[in-house]
Amino acid sequence: MTRQFHKMHGLGNDFVILDGREQSIAMTTTLAKTLADRHLGIGCDQLILIEPSMIADVKMRIWNHDGGEVQSCGNASRCVVALTGAKTLETGGGIVEGSSQGSEVEVSLPPPHFAWDEVPLTYPMDTAKLPLAWGPLEHPMALSVGNPHLIFFVPDETKIDLEAQGPSIEHDPAFPERINVNVASIHEDGIHLHTWERGAGLTLACGTGACATAVAAIVQKKATSPVKVHMRGGALTISWAQGEPIRMRGGATLVFKGEIELEQFG
Numbered sequence: 001m002t003r004q005f006h007k008m009h010g011l012g013n014d015f016v017i018l019d020g021r022e023q024s025i026a027m028t029t030t031l032a033k034t035l036a037d038r039h040l041g042i043g044c045d046q047l048i049l050i051e052p053s054m055i056a057d058v059k060m061r062i063w064n065h066d067g068g069e070v071q072s073c074g075n076a077s078r079c080v081v082a083l084t085g086a087k088t089l090e091t092g093g094g095i096v097e098g099s100s101q102g103s104e105v106e107v108s109l110p111p112p113h114f115a116w117d118e119v120p121l122t123y124p125m126d127t128a129k130l131p132l133a134w135g136p137l138e139h140p141m142a143l144s145v146g147n148p149h150l151i152f153f154v155p156d157e158t159k160i161d162l163e164a165q166g167p168s169i170e171h172d173p174a175f176p177e178r179i180n181v182n183v184a185s186i187h188e189d190g191i192h193l194h195t196w197e198r199g200a201g202l203t204l205a206c207g208t209g210a211c212a213t214a215v216a217a218i219v220q221k222k223a224t225s226p227v228k229v230h231m232r233g234g235a236l237t238i239s240w241a242q243g244e245p246i247r248m249r250g251g252a253t254l255v256f257k258g259e260i261e262l263e264q265f266g
């Protein structure tokens, strides 16, 4: 059966969005991975399935490029709000609130979690094992914004070869659910951030990575709220105070609509 999809992106972090509210779609790891494949499928960083929800306007489910289903996706949250007009999204990371603000979309993620078993961590990561090429390293900060993030503040993130170093950190045994790896530097105009995403690799932008890094910078008094987070695909404005939801504001772009026969993928 032919199903419509929307191809969208948030600052170049791109998504294929399917709507299973009228007619359910049985998404599988294999189907998600194939749809996300840039040769065999449509191609995206994350595959998004919208479903009915009993507790929010819609339910948003997220599969990474590698087919793994995960709890939260900041850039896709903005795209789903823009596409559906939903004001609340049920996600694995909690309820996300959102509204369109002119050409941008603002979403609020639930407050971050810092406890080691909420990130989750199995034990404090042995930074001695970390790649020394990164120069004098402060101890990285690990936190959850619905999904797990590790944040390194470095002198210059453009000098870090995340493609080479990201996978070993993503898969470090300290992180039983793996982790998203963020390297960031502090500047006059805000934070400059590169992210190696769990299950998707280097992306042009990472919404939850921007939120986690902004929270870490505010906690460590390296920045004050609101803070602009600059990534290769563009910038997000993040606002947060202790105990509060994390507000993120930025673009959400519809590139094209299409149709696809899901049965062809088995």
Ligand SMILES: N[C@H](CCC[C@H](N)C(=O)O)C(=O)O
Residues within 6 Å of the ligand: 013, 045, 046, 064, 070, 071, 072, 073, 074, 075, 076, 147, 148, 180, 197, 198, 199, 200, 203, 205, 206, 207, 208, 209
């Ligand atoms: N790779 C992330 C999911 C997508 C996050 C990112 N695309 C965003 O905008 O937040 C994870 O495995 O937790």
